[in-house]
Amino acid sequence: MAIPMMGEFRNGRSDFMDVEPFDGRTIFVRNAFTDLKHDSARFDQAFSADAGRTWESNWIMTWTRDKEGPGAAVQTRREGAVP
Numbered sequence: 001m002a003i004p005m006m007g008e009f010r011n012g013r014s015d016f017m018d019v020e021p022f023d024g025r026t027i028f029v030r031n032a033f034t035d036l037k038h039d040s041a042r043f044d045q046a047f048s049a050d051a052g053r054t055w056e057s058n059w060i061m062t063w064t065r066d067k068e069g070p071g072a073a074v075q076t077r078r079e080g081a082v083p
Contacts, residue, residue, distance in 0.1 A: 005031060012036055028052050039065040 007016030014033040019026055028048040035042040041063045046055040 005029070007031075009033075022047070025049065030055060035062075039067075 003018045003020055005016035005018045007014060012034070013036065014031075016031045018029050020029050021027075028051060030046045030048070030052075032044045032046075033041055034044065043059070043061045043063070044057055045059040046057045048055050
C-alpha cells in the first residue's frame with residue numbers, strides 16, 4: 001500500500017512529504033517539482049533520516065515535452081540516483 005504524500009504547489013514549485021519505514025528505521029521522504037515551465041519540469045526525490053534537518057537526493061529527473069505537438073509523448077531524462 002502506498003503512503004499518501006501531503007504538500008502543495010506554491011511560488012513555482014511543489015513540495016510533497018511523507019514519513020515511511022526504510023531498512024528498519026523511519027525516514028522523511030520529500031518529492032519536489034521545480035523549474036516548472038510550459039515544456040519542461042524538474043523532479044527531485046530526497047530522504048532524511050534526521051527528521052528533515054538534512055536531505056539526501058536519490059532520484060533527480062527532468063521532463064521535456066516532445067516538440068512534435070499536442071498529444072506527443074513526454075520525454076524523461078534520469079539525471080542520477082543513489083542505490
